[in-house]
Amino acid sequence: MRFRLLGPLEVRAGEDWSGIGAGKQRSLLAALLLHPGQAVSTERLIGEIWGEEPPARATNLVSIYVLKLRKLIGDPDGKVLVTRSPGYQLRLAPGDLDTARFAELVTEGRRALAAGAAERASALLSEALGLWRGQPLADIPVTDLVAAEVHRLEESRLTAFIQRIEAELVCGRAADVVAGLHRLIADYPMHEELWALLMRALHAAGRQAEALKTYEQARMVISDQLGVDPGAELQALHRQILAADARPAARPAAARPAAGGPPAAHRAAPARPSNGATQRASGTAQPSGGAARAADGAAQPSGAAARAANGARGTSSGLAEVVPAQLPADIADFTGRSNHVKHLCDLLSAAQQDAEQPGAVVISLVAGAGGLGKTTLAVHTAHRLRARFLDGQLYVSLQGASGRPVAPVDVLARFLRELGVDGPQIPVGEEERAALYRTRIAGRRMLIVLDDARDAAQVRPLLPGTASCGVLVTSRNRLPDLAGSRLVDLDVLDDDEARALLTRIVGPERLEAEPEATGQVLAACAGLPLAIRIAGARLSVRTGWTIRTLARRLSDERRRIDELMVGDLAVRACFQVSFASLPSAGAGGVDPARAFRLLGLWQGPFIGLAAAAALLGEPDDDVADALEVLVDANLLQSPAAEIYRFHDLLRVYAAERAWAQETQQDRHAAVRRLLTWYLHTSDAAVQLASPHRRRVPLEPVVPGSVPLTFATADQALDWCEKERANLVAATRQAAENGLHEIAWKLPVALLSFFNQRGHWVDWAATHRIGLDSARRLGDRQAEAWTLNNLGMVLGKHRIGEAVGYLQQALAIYRELGDRRGEAQAGNNLADAYLLLGRFAEATEPLQLALVIHRENGSRYGEGIALHNLGEAYLELGRVDDAIGCLEQAREIFREIHDTRGEGYTWHNLGRAHLELGRIDEATACLQRALTLRRAHRDRHSEALTLIQLGHADRRAGRPAQARDRWAQALAIFRDLGDDAKAAEADADMAALGTS
Numbered sequence: 001m002r003f004r005l006l007g008p009l010e011v012r013a014g015e016d017w018s019g020i021g022a023g024k025q026r027s028l029l030a031a032l033l034l035h036p037g038q039a040v041s042t043e044r045l046i047g048e049i050w051g052e053e054p055p056a057r058a059t060n061l062v063s064i065y066v067l068k069l070r071k072l073i074g075d076p077d078g079k080v081l082v083t084r085s086p087g088y089q090l091r092l093a094p095g096d097l098d099t100a101r102f103a104e105l106v107t108e109g110r111r112a113l114a115a116g117a118a119e120r121a122s123a124l125l126s127e128a129l130g131l132w133r134g135q136p137l138a139d140i141p142v143t144d145l146v147a148a149e150v151h152r153l154e155e156s157r158l159t160a161f162i163q164r165i166e167a168e169l170v171c172g173r174a175a176d177v178v179a180g181l182h183r184l185i186a187d188y189p190m191h192e193e194l195w196a197l198l199m200r201a202l203h204a205a206g207r208q209a210e211a212l213k214t215y216e217q218a219r220m221v222i223s224d225q226l227g228v229d230p231g232a233e234l235q236a237l238h239r240q241i242l243a244a245d246a247r248p249a250a251r252p253a254a255a256r257p258a259a260g261g262p263p264a265a266h267r268a269a270p271a272r273p274s275n276g277a278t279q280r281a282s283g284t285a286q287p288s289g290g291a292a293r294a295a296d297g298a299a300q301p302s303g304a305a306a307r308a309a310n311g312a313r314g315t316s317s318g319l320a321e322v323v324p325a326q327l328p329a330d331i332a333d334f335t336g337r338s339n340h341v342k343h344l345c346d347l348l349s350a351a352q353q354d355a356e357q358p359g360a361v362v363i364s365l366v367a368g369a370g371g372l373g374k375t376t377l378a379v380h381t382a383h384r385l386r387a388r389f390l391d392g393q394l395y396v397s398l399q400g401a402s403g404r405p406v407a408p409v410d411v412l413a414r415f416l417r418e419l420g421v422d423g424p425q426i427p428v429g430e431e432e433r434a435a436l437y438r439t440r441i442a443g444r445r446m447l448i449v450l451d452d453a454r455d456a457a458q459v460r461p462l463l464p465g466t467a468s469c470g471v472l473v474t475s476r477n478r479l480p481d482l483a484g485s486r487l488v489d490l491d492v493l494d495d496d497e498a499r500a501l502l503t504r505i506v507g508p509e510r511l512e513a514e515p516e517a518t519g520q521v522l523a524a525c526a527g528l529p530l531a532i533r534i535a536g537a538r539l540s541v542r543t544g545w546t547i548r549t550l551a552r553r554l555s556d557e558r559r560r561i562d563e564l565m566v567g568d569l570a571v572r573a574c575f576q577v578s579f580a581s582l583p584s585a586g587a588g589g590v591d592p593a594r595a596f597r598l599l600g601l602w603q604g605p606f607i608g609l610a611a612a613a614a615l616l617g618e619p620d621d622d623v624a625d626a627l628e629v630l631v632d633a634n635l636l637q638s639p640a641a642e643i644y645r646f647h648d649l650l651r652v653y654a655a656e657r658a659w660a661q662e663t664q665q666d667r668h669a670a671v672r673r674l675l676t677w678y679l680h681t682s683d684a685a686v687q688l689a690s691p692h693r694r695r696v697p698l699e700p701v702v703p704g705s706v707p708l709t710f711a712t713a714d715q716a717l718d719w720c721e722k723e724r725a726n727l728v729a730a731t732r733q734a735a736e737n738g739l740h741e742i743a744w745k746l747p748v749a750l751l752s753f754f755n756q757r758g759h760w761v762d763w764a765a766t767h768r769i770g771l772d773s774a775r776r777l778g779d780r781q782a783e784a785w786t787l788n789n790l791g792m793v794l795g796k797h798r799i800g801e802a803v804g805y806l807q808q809a810l811a812i813y814r815e816l817g818d819r820r821g822e823a824q825a826g827n828n829l830a831d832a833y834l835l836l837g838r839f840a841e842a843t844e845p846l847q848l849a850l851v852i853h854r855e856n857g858s859r860y861g862e863g864i865a866l867h868n869l870g871e872a873y874l875e876l877g878r879v880d881d882a883i884g885c886l887e888q889a890r891e892i893f894r895e896i897h898d899t900r901g902e903g904y905t906w907h908n909l910g911r912a913h914l915e916l917g918r919i920d921e922a923t924a925c926l927q928r929a930l931t932l933r934r935a936h937r938d939r940h941s942e943a944l945t946l947i948q949l950g951h952a953d954r955r956a957g958r959p960a961q962a963r964d965r966w967a968q969a970l971a972i973f974r975d976l977g978d979d980a981k982a983a984e985a986d987a988d989m990a991a992l993g994t995s
Contacts, residue, residue: 004098007133013074032090041086118170125164134484174204326395330383333504336497348470363471368490369634370574371530374474389447400454401577408461438465456482492527505536517548524554526648590626600654604726609642614677617704673705680707685716690752692860696745720753731766740773758940763793784812823852839875863892903932943972
């Protein structure tokens with residue numbers, strides 16, 4: 001069993017090398033290979049796979065990935081990938097890992113060079129460099145560990161190149177190393193030893209003038225970048241060449257430092273070089289110049305003669321080497337993408353200016369969903385680069401996203417004809433055609449644009465063999481197995497670019513006349529260039545339309561894709577091509593196409609892996625594999641680990657596919673599984689955070705819908721916070737789909753979360769939906785529950801309306817004989833009376849609630865009633881009675897370990913002591929309350945306590961501290977949107993300034 005890291009990660013368990021398709025398994029294997037023979041902790045592996053945001057069940061997932069890796073690498077018994085505390089260990093034999101073999105060969109080569117065996121040193125170092133297949137760890141997401149290892153490996157490779165050049169100079173092959181040194185200096189312009197080697201090589205090759213010119217170039221580069229002159233060694237070499245020293249330029253190998261590394265002076269740490277561009281293809285010297293381009297046995301002309309004005313250049317055999325110019329016309333209204341264009345131009349400009357210089361072909365890949373303008377970007381960029389590739393540009397649409405992608409063998413035949421090869425001379429087989437194609441363009445400065453590639457296999461035969469050419473590929477897939485390619489991952493246009501594009505098509509006058517409608521049209525197009533072009537084209541040809549007309553037609557989401565069609569441009573057709581090209585599921589796997597369809601049924605802004613598994617009713621791992629296929633196909637986005645989302649128009653299309661291809665029963669079952677999952681997971685989360693709250697009755701979990709569990713209350717509430725927008729969407733979708741049980745139970749289950757985190761708007765919105773669903777069901781208990789909760793939240797802003805809801809809830813509970821519900825509603829009604837200043841009226845329902853809770857043995861309810869009764873007494877001026885009730889409530893909350901309730905009682909005890917002028921006691925109580933409220937991240941309550949602490953500080957003669965407390969409270973109230981409390985805090989601060 002062998003492994004390769006010097007390029008994309010590959011494994012060979014039998015005869016052939018293969019990659020690891022699943023990204024997270026690839027990251028796991030890479031982490032183990034970077035610690036060969038060492039036990040790597042599960043915690044460290046989790047960090048390498050997911051970074052700082054691992055999923056809740058990361059440890060279990062790691063063990064699953066290990067099992068899958070063992071199968072992939074042919075180690076089912078775990079003899080190579082072993083479980084070893086505190087994690088896992090990869091046992092490797094000598095020679096199993098290419099990085100270890102590379103290090104061995106470099107060490108042997110360095111020793112041979114030091115011993116004077118230059119030929120052997122050159123052979124060993126060439127063999128070492130021949131192990132490189134491109135950028136090391138090219139398909140592994142960059143982490144600190146990966147970045148450090150890539151940096152180390154690139155440093156080692158550069159040292160190996162330098163040592164091999166030293167060996168070549170000693171062997172008298174100075175002329176052979178000049179081209180390679182030019183390339184290395186282009187990558188490492190601040191590396192003085194490379195400049196010195198180039199000067200020595202040129203001098204030894206009899207090119208003294210060029211050697212002196214090289215020193216001037218080095219001096220200018222180093223001076224411009226660092227503001228200093230070259231180091232002493234480079235200056236001494238310059239003086240030696242000036243004096244035309246007759247000694248050979250290649251210094252003895254023994255004179256090199258024992259470590260063989262480059263000097264530290266002015267050495268630039270290499271960034272991750274593109275595509276392994278400094279690699280030699282093999283350990284032997286390679287043909288260059290005309291010999292590398294001789295398709296017919298004769299050297300071909302280069303330079304200006306090769307680019308004759310008639311578009312063809314002659315060869316000694318009489319064949320005409322044409323200069324193809326196949327690029328489609330550039331688009332006149334190309335807009336935006338300036339950063340992408342510059343990036344692509346920079347990448348492709350790295351192709352060799354010197355046609356005889358060795359190196360790897362520069363491959364740029366533009367990937368993205370259909371309709372993002374990949375072809376437009378590629379063609380526009382290619383036109384910008386025409387002057388850089390004077391030997392011609394080849395273009396082909398590979399039709400990879402269609403049902404009939406073009407075969408590479410057919411493309412090669414066409415390219416060969418364009419390059420002047422007569423039809424009868426074109427070989428039959430793909431390999432022979434590819435070989436002749438590479439021969440015909442060897443050393444020529446040509447740009448090859450391969451548009452709409454299906455996969456890497458379709459692209460590989462069309463790649464040139466020499467670094468003087470550049471390749472620009474577009475694809476709807478990311479092609480992770482296209483070795484050496486640099487990915488430009490295209491996304492939608494930003495707001496400014498989208499508006500600029502529409503302006504170029506329609507004209508500024510019409511858009512400026514209807515700014516609101518223009519914004520609505522752009523929002524419907526969601527940044528998709530194709531959609532914007534279609535919208536603009538429709539407005540351009542329908543001069544009688546206002547922009548509002550189109551905005552209205554696009555506002556209906558169900559008809560939006562129908563509206564985005566003009567001529568042969570259609571958003572639906574564009575999406576259909578990608579959808580139709582999805583691979584089918586493997587044995588026992590999840591069909592990516594079906595996953596795409598069902599995901600379209602979900603109305604939330606994103607979906608996590610566990611939720612998607614519930615929607616599909618399949619195991620997490622199988623669902624993850626299907627979703628990653630969709631991500632690679634750019635039909636789904638993954639902004640974070642195990643988080644997925646649609647582009648807005650793709651979501652509409654996915655829902656359309658679901659309605660067309662899934663039965664009503666399957667659609668309903670999928671949505672029910674997902675919403676049931678949200679209900680049970682929310683209930684588990686809030687129950688952990690508020691264990692004494694009354695829970696909604698739940699039906700058993702639906703098969704295929706396994707809810708999450710949480711280790712701590714903070715973890716549970718954090719999940720609710722991250723999923724908040726989805727929880728609101730789930731409530732709305734449940735009601736729209738007739739799942740009214742879920743529609744009222746979900747917001748009720750989330751009450752404590754909404755309350756603790758101060759999400760009043762979401763609390764009210766979801767409970768209004770829940771109240772409507774409860775009434776549709778005719779469920780009086782559910783109606784009372786949602787009325788009671790609505791009254792609680794409206795009591796914070798709309799107190800008059802709150803009283804009405806609470807009175808209705810109280811009446812229903814009494815009608816049903818639900819004493820616990822009656823006590824809760826009575827308690828909340830009393831709280832509303834307190835807010836209205838009707839303190840005496842508040843005491844009666846509170847005393848009744850206290851009796852009921854004591855009858856039922858509800859210590860939590862008893863504590864709440866005592867606390868609220870104490871607050872009522874405090875407002876009535878019965879401070880001693882208030883303290884008595886509050887201290888009883890505090891002891892109950894302490895007994896049942898309800899620290900949130902303790903926080904409430906400490907707060908009001910502080911108010912009571914402040915009322916009696918006991919400033920120190922008040923401050924101590926309020927500080928206890930503040931600590932508890934911050935621990936619960938209850939920001940609204942925190943701000944209320946800060947207000948009281950400010951009053952205590954002011955009365956204690958600490959005005960600066962009081963101002964600071966009120967400023968903190970003011971910031972929290974404003975952040976939460978509580979304008980009334982913010983105004984009170986602002987008034988306190990203003991009063992402090994006048995006192």
